[in-house]
Amino acid sequence: MSVKLTTRQVGDVIVIDAVGRITLGEGASTFRDTIRDLAASGHKKMLLNLGEVSYIDSSGIGEMVSGFTTVANQGGSVKLLNLTKRVKDLLQITKLYTVFEVFEDEAAAVRSFA
């Protein structure tokens, strides 16, 4: 199973609910295209909900980082919500916990964009 991404608006924050695997191939490219499309349409506050993501490989991590820099370069930010233990471990190993803001509570995450 590749990744399925659905978006919803919470205030002025776009929440991206991801389900499945973000790995090299269809999963990573779907993820990349979604973030780029949202950024191109003017969204600057993105909250990526990874609670239902079972697997991210280094390509998926790369797309997360690229999405982060794309949005940051446009004056926005991408924050992460509901990380599984495995994804948390990946952020620890890669030191990306120093890059991404991570939340376990959606309301708190949305408020943090204010």
Place this chain on the structure above:
Amino acid sequence: MANNEAAEARTVDQVLDSTLDSVDSAEEVVLREAQELGFDEDDLHRIGMSVRECMVNAVVHGNRYNARKKVRLTVSRTADRLTVVIGDEGEGFDIAALPDPLANENLLRHSGRGILLIQAFMDEFQIRAREPKGTEVKMVKYVAKAS
């Protein structure tokens, strides 16, 4: 005990095409052997991900999807360890020349984290040049160290 260990010893050897489908099939083959050795879910995830990262390196960066070049996968299991060897027919590379993915100036790079993850997830990681050309990676996970 010795007989049991001998009965458990097994080697699977495959020659795979340079495609992303081979990444999936290699992961399946290795995980099947790893499950037989009794690794838990977390270790199976780490092993599977290490195999994926290594196979992607071989298919994408080593063989560059070249249909004439193959990837050699060897999975060996004994009572105490799982050994995976993956070899490509690419131009090879100098691991020492790779940018450090943990250096602050490299944290936002798009790629370059695969080997870091393999080293974090497996108990042993060795890389060497193949003759006449290519790269071979050997990864070991010990059953006794399985958490």
